Structures are given as structure tokens and as C-alpha cells.
Amino acid sequence: MSSKLNILLVHGAxxxxxxxxxxxxxxxxxxxxxxxxxxxxxxxxxxxxxTSHLAASLEGPVLMVGHSYGGMVIxxxxxxxxxxxxxYIAAFAPNExxxxxxxxxxxxxxxxxxxxxxxxxxxxG
Numbered sequence: 001m002s003s004k005l006n007i008l009l010v011h012g013a014x015x016x017x018x019x020x021x022x023x024x025x026x027x028x029x030x031x032x033x034x035x036x037x038x039x040x041x042x043x044x045x046x047x048x049x050x051t052s053h054l055a056a057s058l059e060g061p062v063l064m065v066g067h068s069y070g071g072m073v074i075x076x077x078x079x080x081x082x083x084x085x086x087x088y089i090a091a092f093a094p095n096e097x098x099x100x101x102x103x104x105x106x107x108x109x110x111x112x113x114x115x116x117x118x119x120x121x122x123x124x125g
Contacts, residue, residue, distance in 0.1 A: 005084075006058040009036040010051055010077075012068030012091075019067070033058070039073065044099070048076035055080045066091045 007027055009020040017036035027034045037054050039047040051073050055062045061084040066074035071091025078086045 004031075004033055004060050006033040006035065006060055006062045008051070008055055008058070008062050008064045009034065010064060010066040010070035010073050011036065011039065012070050013041060014068075033060070044072060044076070047073045051077040052080055055083055058082065063087065065089060068092070 009017070009023065011017055011019050017038040020036040024034050024036060035054060035058065037051050039050050041047065051064070055064065055077060060082065062080065062082050063085045064074040064078055064083055065087040066072075067089045068091050071088045071093050074086050074088075074091075075094050077083075
């Protein structure tokens, strides 16, 4: 097993893996193996599964980094045996069983914010 750190970047709900295009080269230049998962955004369980599979396929320790909704994803996917840490960048950091809709409902939305209902459960272990 490699001891070189893998960094797995997870995008938010209104984006894709290309949002990390300026971060990836800087991390590569520092010697890290870097991957950005392209989640389908079809459901939270689908995104957790895709991210979990990518993490499991990497040789060596994995540091997962999630932005925004990506925090929900890394919380669910961060139980892989080779995951050594989770980093939340302006991201949701749910407790076990919390879902996006429940987190959004904790506060009144700001004026003019769109209204939507996300109800997929997070399966944290």
C-alpha cells in the first residue's frame, strides 16, 4: 500500500468536478495525488456511492475534501477504511441521520433565496 496521500475533492450541488480546476494543479505541484469526483447529483445516496467507490479505488490514505453539499457526501462516504480525514470547505457537516432539507430548515432562508426540498438521508456510520 502506498503511503502517499490522495486528496479526493467533492463538488457542491450546483457544480461539477471542474470547479476544482485551479486547486488541482497547486496540490499536484506539492506532490499529492489528487482526484475530483464527478458526482451525478441524482440523489445523495448515489453521490455517496460514487465517491465511496472512487476513494476505495485509490491506493494509500485518502483525505476527502467537500465543498457546500459535498460536505454531506463526504460525511456519508468517509467511512472507507483508507479515509484518514474529512475537510469541510464552506460545507454542510451533518450529524448522523441529518439530511439536506433538515439542515436548510434550521434557519429562515435569506430574502430572495430559492426554495427547494432535499430529503435524502445521510447514512453516516
